[in-house]
Amino acid sequence: MNTSNSEPCLVCGASAKNGLTYQLRDRRMGLAGEWRLATCGACGVISMDPMPSDVQLGDYYSGYAGDVPLDFSLKAGSRWPWLRKLFHHLSGDVDPRDFIKATTGLRVLDYGCGNVGYLADFHARGVDIAGAELSARVVDECQQNGFDVRQVKSFSEIPFSDAEFDIVYLMQVFEHLRDPNLFMEELSRILKPKGLLYLAVPNTDSVWRGVFGRHWVSGWFTPFHLFHYSAPSLARLAGRHGFALINSWSNTPESWFRLNLEARLFPSDNLLDRRSSRLAATPIRIVLMCVLRLAELFIRNRDCLVIKLQKQ
Numbered sequence: 001m002n003t004s005n006s007e008p009c010l011v012c013g014a015s016a017k018n019g020l021t022y023q024l025r026d027r028r029m030g031l032a033g034e035w036r037l038a039t040c041g042a043c044g045v046i047s048m049d050p051m052p053s054d055v056q057l058g059d060y061y062s063g064y065a066g067d068v069p070l071d072f073s074l075k076a077g078s079r080w081p082w083l084r085k086l087f088h089h090l091s092g093d094v095d096p097r098d099f100i101k102a103t104t105g106l107r108v109l110d111y112g113c114g115n116v117g118y119l120a121d122f123h124a125r126g127v128d129i130a131g132a133e134l135s136a137r138v139v140d141e142c143q144q145n146g147f148d149v150r151q152v153k154s155f156s157e158i159p160f161s162d163a164e165f166d167i168v169y170l171m172q173v174f175e176h177l178r179d180p181n182l183f184m185e186e187l188s189r190i191l192k193p194k195g196l197l198y199l200a201v202p203n204t205d206s207v208w209r210g211v212f213g214r215h216w217v218s219g220w221f222t223p224f225h226l227f228h229y230s231a232p233s234l235a236r237l238a239g240r241h242g243f244a245l246i247n248s249w250s251n252t253p254e255s256w257f258r259l260n261l262e263a264r265l266f267p268s269d270n271l272l273d274r275r276s277s278r279l280a281a282t283p284i285r286i287v288l289m290c291v292l293r294l295a296e297l298f299i300r301n302r303d304c305l306v307i308k309l310q311k312q
């Protein structure tokens with residue numbers, strides 16, 4: 001426990017964080033340094049303390065984005081969505097195509113569309129979908145292929161108009177943003193009244209957090225994940241910006257569980273994302289999936305939280 005020298009909470013404004021702290025290294029990309037996470041006793045959100053500056057974050061991310069070419073082709077799962085959904089029941093993967101009911105006539109935003117797998121699929125189904133992405137290369141390539149993807153130049157402003165969207169989703173993005181209150185206001189601005197917002201983030205209430213401790217989801221993905229939420233803390237934050245909680249659920253993807261296990265089994269390895277997984281052999285993965293699904297019949301709070309909110 002440490003209550004000294006802590007910064008005010010950027011989520012609820014409490015003057016200091018007074019809960020559990022963690023001193024962590026970067027386990028996944030091998031950045032040199034140590035970072036501290038601290039828990040806010042008022043709202044329960046766990047955040048980097050001190051919060052990195054924009055310049056520091058720019059440095060961290062400079063070696064992060066790879067040059068993986070984008071693939072706009074549709075995979076088997078797009079032809080047989082029921083098969084994809086069935087597989088995800090086993091793998092635990094959280095995939096917006098499985099639970100977002102986007103139909104033609106609805107305007108949808110994939111904020112942080114990354115390698116465009118979800119975006120291309122919704123687009124092929126006739127959904128009026130747009131994307132937002134940091135990487136100029138991704139934005140250029142998407143635009144050249146006829147996709148409405150715009151570049152994120154500032155996290156203070158989402159590059160779309162007021163009340164433009166029926167649905168907005170952010171998959172594993174919100175925890176990377178350094179001003180969650182300002183960003184919630186922006187999300188509210190671009191959504192139509194009664195518009196839906198889906199956020200997927202790591203879940204601090206997960207049972208696996210207690211099992212893996214500092215190794216959880218590979219060292220809390222320090223220093224890239226700036227905030228760590230639970231369903232209640234995220235719903236409270238969203239509620240202050242005019243969103244009502246519709247529902248929330250959580251799943252543990254087998255790939256996340258492997259990250260947990262690898263970080264625990266190889267505590268001195270700080271390049272877990274830079275090398276191939278040592279546990280990626282198909283028989284190992286199948287066993288892990290089966291063990292996870294059986295265990296999680298009895299576990300309600302799992303690693304990846306999805307929260308569905310509605311703008312009031």
Ligand SMILES: [Zn+2]
Binds near residue numbers: 011043
């Ligand atoms: Zn707080």
